[in-house]
Amino acid sequence: MGKVLIIGAGGVGTVVAVKMAGLPDVFTEILLASRTKSKCDAIAAQVGGNRIQTAQVDADNVPELVALIKRFQPDLVVNVALPYQDLTIMDACLECRVSYLDTANYEPIDEAKFEYSWQWAYKERFEKAGITAILGCGFDPGVTSVFTAHAAKHHFDEIQYLDIVDCNAGDHGKAFATNFNPEINIREVTQRGKYWENGQWVETEPHEIHKPLTYPDIGPKESYVIYHEELESLVKNFPTLKRARFWMTFGQEYLTHLRVIQNIGMARIDPVLYNGVEIVPIQFLKAVLPNPGDLGENYTGWTSIGCRIRGLKDGKEKTYYIYNNCSHEVAFKETGTQGVSYTTGVPCMIGAMMYLQGKWKRPGVYNVEEFNPDPFMAELNRHGLPWIELHDVDLEV
Ligand code: NDP
Numbered sequence: 443m444g445k446v447l448i449i450g451a452g453g454v455g456t457v458v459a460v461k462m463a464g465l466p467d468v469f470t471e472i473l474l475a476s477r478t479k480s481k482c483d484a485i486a487a488q489v490g491g492n493r494i495q496t497a498q499v500d501a502d503n504v505p506e507l508v509a510l511i512k513r514f515q516p517d518l519v520v521n522v523a524l525p526y527q528d529l530t531i532m533d534a535c536l537e538c539r540v541s542y543l544d545t546a547n548y549e550p551i552d553e554a555k556f557e558y559s560w561q562w563a564y565k566e567r568f569e570k571a572g573i574t575a576i577l578g579c580g581f582d583p584g585v586t587s588v589f590t591a592h593a594a595k596h597h598f599d600e601i602q603y604l605d606i607v608d609c610n611a612g613d614h615g616k617a618f619a620t621n622f623n624p625e626i627n628i629r630e631v632t633q634r635g636k637y638w639e640n641g642q643w644v645e646t647e648p649h650e651i652h653k654p655l656t657y658p659d660i661g662p663k664e665s666y667v668i669y670h671e672e673l674e675s676l677v678k679n680f681p682t683l684k685r686a687r688f689w690m691t692f693g694q695e696y697l698t699h700l701r702v703i704q705n706i707g708m709a710r711i712d713p714v715l716y717n718g719v720e721i722v723p724i725q726f727l728k729a730v731l732p733n734p735g736d737l738g739e740n741y742t743g744w745t746s747i748g749c750r751i752r753g754l755k756d757g758k759e760k761t762y763y764i765y766n767n768c769s770h771e772v773a774f775k776e777t778g779t780q781g782v783s784y785t786t787g788v789p790c791m792i793g794a795m796m797y798l799q800g801k802w803k804r805p806g807v808y809n810v811e812e813f814n815p816d817p818f819m820a821e822l823n824r825h826g827l828p829w830i831e832l833h834d835v836d837l838e839v
Pocket residue numbers: 449450451452453454455475476477478481499500501502522523524525527545546578579580581582583584621622623624626734735782785786
């Protein structure tokens with residue numbers, strides 16, 4: 443059906459490549475390109491059967507990207523490198539008139555600030571070029587956004603209160619490790635909290651609001667309100683929302699490590715001089731922390747991510763909870779990676795499938811909740827991320 447270029451060969455890139463390779467009718471040709479080609483080659487060898495071609499590319503460099511895209515002529519470019527590369531890859535896609543999909547919104551490397559404005563600014567240019575950009579197609583953002591669209595379409599006349607709840611109840615046996623790129627992860631979880639209420643953003647101290655929430659088949663876990671990127675597009679696309687928040691679970695041990703990392707300056711993103719060489723502390727920290735892609739082997743337990751929604755149906759108040767639980771062990775057996783890479787990579791593959799099948803194909807720049815949720819929801823059940831719905835339950839929030 444179509445040719446796809448995947449950029450980025452980390453934990454998420456591995457899952458995307460493995461899953462796409464298993465669907466030759468949809469993904470007829472796959473090129474996996476990244477900064478370090480040997481990582482692409484290792485993934486191609488893991489998949490086998492000459493399903494995956496590989497290449498080296500610096501995704502910060504537009505002419506290099508353009509040359510690669512022109513050579514391979516993909517129908518879609520899937521960006522699972524880092525958020526820093528979103529704009530250069532979108533620029534290259536525009537120049538080559540090829541559609542684009544990613545899992546995380548743009549973030550400048552020298553400022554820990556992520557928002558959609560930079561990518562939404564490409565809307566007109568993508569429309570004019572007749573190509574599609576699908577933004578935020580991982581789990582959160584991604585599946586949580588599609589869950590919200592599904593709820594609004596099928597279960598509510600008006601959604602009013604949205605609480606996205608993200609629990610990782612897994613144990614990787616390390617004193618401290620992050621589940622995806624450490625630099626991006628630490629920048630995200632150490633920032634000030636923020637949520638939407640009554641038409642405006644409310645800011646909090648980092649981790650100021652917290653309470654135990656009960657996750658299905660897991661139990662109660664202390665959960666913290668943090669800012670997460672899908673809130674920005676969801677409150678825009680669902681203007682009936684009176685409040686929208688994002689909760690994430692953290693263990694005490696994790697928070698203690700995080701506090702120490704911040705207090706000693708290792709979370710700094712500005713360069714410091716060390717032995718005459720400029721280094722960025724958080725990038726150095728990434729080099730000494732466990733590689734998230736290697737956590738899978740001893741990872742036990744589950745992730746549980748979903749949406750708790752309150753609103754109106756037929757003039758009456760209704761509550762609704764939709765979620766997926768994913769086993770780290772099952773994810774590892776299937777793809778060689780842990781559950782967080784898996785829950786990001788599977789929806790990314792499904793989004794690419796939606797595009798190639800013409801179901802999510804419209805010139806312009808879109809967040810995933812702007813497309814029809816139905817075919818995507820059906821594929822989640824087929825490809826390892828089944829979802830469960832609970833009606834009229836205590837949402838605890
Ligand atoms: P990793 O750090 O494991 O992988 C990133 C990959 O991108 C690496 O292979 C890296 O190369 C490559 N890369 C980095 N910079 C460049 C560059 N300039 N040119 C080419 N390749 C480059 O990250 P993850 O796999 O954990 O995460 C991938 C993406 O997924 C991130 O953007 C992350 O924010 C997003 N994500 C989204 C989630 C969601 O639910 N929506 C959840 C989790 C992650 P090298 O190997 O040389 O370092």
